[in-house]
Amino acid sequence: MSEAPHGAPIKTPGQLIAAIIASFAVPIVIIVLLVIYVDNSTRTGAGTDSLSDAEVSARIKPFAQVDIRDANAPRVYKTGEEVYKAVCSACHASGAAGAPKFTNTADWAPRIAQGFDTLLHTALTGKGAMPARGGTSPDDYSDFEIARAVAYMANNSGASFPEPAQPAAGAAAAASGAAAAAPAGASDAGAAQAAAAMAAMASVPQAAAPAAGGAQSADASQAGKALYQQVCQACHAAGVLNAPKFGDKDAWAPRLKDSMDTVYNYALHGKGAMPPKGGSTASDADVKAAVDYMVSAVK
Structure with missing residues (x-):
């Protein structure tokens, strides 16, 4: 019994040339596709963004900055709403730490009953968890602006307090002059109080002198x-x-x-x-x- 002869897959010179080309081309194509896949997305290693413009700017940013203001420019006072949003809303918007919640008439009713002067006094000096002036300083917000914020919150919670009277235009200049005239050995707190007192005196409305025996x-x-x-x-x-x-x-x-x-x-x-x-x-x-x-x- 004779065996059938084995047939070779490549029978012509053309098939041999095609096989040789394919043996080189197919691996090359596969390698190119793998390289494209690997390099398709940017992969950032730890620390490789340390030289970016944002990172460099953050590292060389100065600790202190100078805010230049014109001392002679008329002061623009913030409204009660602006002061509330910037300072008071942190606690009063949610009622945190026992603060009366904004627009909650039940929270505000017993406080409103004490009168505006008592509310302002509490805001300026602090009470309970609330720091004096809401944690700000007179340089940040004046007493007048704090008073505006108190009236704004109270009036939106059931009160009908009038808008606080605005200080006279010379109050800020008087405060600066008082601070400059303070004795050399005076403490910062004493100088600040003297400045506040002088500013208050400058803001006093000067009414006409009363007639004798009025x-x-x-x-x-x-x-x-x-x-x-x-x-x-x-x-x-x-x-x-x-x-x-x-x-x-x-x-x-x-x-x-x-x-x-x-x-x-x-x-x-x-x-x-x-x-x-x-x-x-x-x-x-x-x-x-x-x-x-x-x-x-x-x-």
Whole structure:
């Protein structure tokens, strides 16, 4: 029995040439495709982006920066809403740490009942978990801007407080002058308080001098409150230069050991850093009414 002869797959010279070309071409094509696949996406190794423009700029950025301002330029005060969004909303938007939640009338009702002066005093001096001025400084936001923020929050939560009176244009310049005139050995805190006091005096509205023998205002209580808000609270709300703070019984107690005539005399003629009538030209009757208003808050 004979075996069938084996047939070779390549039988012609043309087939041999094609096989030789394919044996070289196919591996080359496979290698090219693998290279394209590997290099198709950028792979960043650890530390390879350290020389990028952003990384270099971040490393050479100076720690301190100079903010140049024109001291003579008129100050543009922020609105209550702007101060609320920048400072107060961190706690009052959500009611964090027991803060009365913005627009929640139930949270704000007992606080509104205490009056605007007490709310402002609390905002300026702090209470509980809330730091004084919401953690800002007078250089960041003035007392007037803090007062605006208090009125904004309260009025959106059930109150109807009037817009706080804007300080006079010369208040900022007076503050700068007071800081420059402070004694060389004065502490930073003392200089800041002196500047605040001078700014407050400069912002006092100068009313026409009363006629001799002028009678007391028809509504003494309202006149006293109005004068306090315009003049006295600049120092008494925050206790500037040891002024007894509004509503602080301990601060007022030693002063009230004297007769009311003596207390009136201090307010009318000045004492220590406080100028006569707080630097205003209000009538004697209105000054006494303002004293009565502050005294009534600690009784």
